[in-house]
Amino acid sequence: AASRSRFPLYDATCQIAQDIAEKIQERNRYQRNGESSAKLNVIIRSSLQNLREKIDQLKDLLLRAVSTHQITQLEGDRRQNLVDDLLTRQKQLQASYKNEGTEPDVIRSSLMTGGVKRGITNPWLLEESEETRGLGFDDLRQQQRRIIEEQDAGLDALSSVISRQKQMGQEIGNELDEQNEIIDDLTNLVENTDDKLRNQTRHVKMVDKKSTSCG
Numbered sequence: 001a002a003s004r005s006r007f008p009l010y011d012a013t014c015q016i017a018q019d020i021a022e023k024i025q026e027r028n029r030y031q032r033n034g035e036s037s038a039k040l041n042v043i044i045r046s047s048l049q050n051l052r053e054k055i056d057q058l059k060d061l062l063l064r065a066v067s068t069h070q071i072t073q074l075e076g077d078r079r080q081n082l083v084d085d086l087l088t089r090q091k092q093l094q095a096s097y098k099n100e101g102t103e104p105d106v107i108r109s110s111l112m113t114g115g116v117k118r119g120i121t122n123p124w125l126l127e128e129s130e131e132t133r134g135l136g137f138d139d140l141r142q143q144q145r146r147i148i149e150e151q152d153a154g155l156d157a158l159s160s161v162i163s164r165q166k167q168m169g170q171e172i173g174n175e176l177d178e179q180n181e182i183i184d185d186l187t188n189l190v191e192n193t194d195d196k197l198r199n200q201t202r203h204v205k206m207v208d209k210k211s212t213s214c215g
Contacts (some may be wrong), residue, residue, distance in 0.1 A: 001186060002084065009054065009057060009061065010056060010058060010082070012054065013051065013055060013058060013086060014086070015088065016050055016051045016054060017051055017090065017093065018023040019047060020047045020048060020051060020093050020097075021096075023040055023043055023045060024096050024097055026040060027040040027041060027044065041097075044097050045097070048093060048094055048097060049155055049156060051086075051090050051093070053092060055086050055087055055090060058083050058086070058098070059083055062076065062080060065079075065080050069143075069147060070144070080187060106203065
């Protein structure tokens with residue numbers, strides 16, 4: 001019973017949908033019998049508005065629970081499906097209310113599947129993470145803070161690795177620049193040596209030619 005009270009809003013919202021379905025069915029019976037249904041129509045309209053407001057509250061609570069890591073993303077998706085089901089039921093009930101004098105299958109299905117039945121655990125509490133089950137608000141907040149601190153530490157470590165890699169890249173780049181300068185110097189030295197060799201070769205040929213002429 002204690003665990004069910006942690007999320008009473010879902011139970012209350014399902015119960016409102018159940019009550020609306022019953023009121024629409026009763027309204028339709030009054031109309032078939034030629035009796036006045038004005039009072040029931042007022043109650044149904046008010047209940048439909050209340051149902052929509054409760055669904056909006058559930059959506060807000062779910063968004064906060066997911067964004068603050070009170071529940072896992074998987075559990076958040078499961079609860080989102082429950083909220084979507086309530087939205088679908090609300091639209092069906094709205095359509096049934098406007099379709100006066102009829103009793104479509106949606107009313108009967110709502111009576112069979114809607115609402116909270118005694119002895120059934122609130123589905124809003126099912127499949128909750130072992131890490132968060134049984135924790136109070138302060139405990140969840142501390143757990144969230146610890147998770148954020150661990151994430152920050154991981155990001156700091158990653159930042160250090162990236163900075164180190166960047167430094168190594170810069171050092172490798174500087175070394176490549178120095179090697180390119182050495183290669184350029186060697187290229188110039190080779191070209192100068194080659195020019196000197198060609199000049200010496202021409203000089204030797206001239207001397208040899210002169211020596212041959214003299215002989």
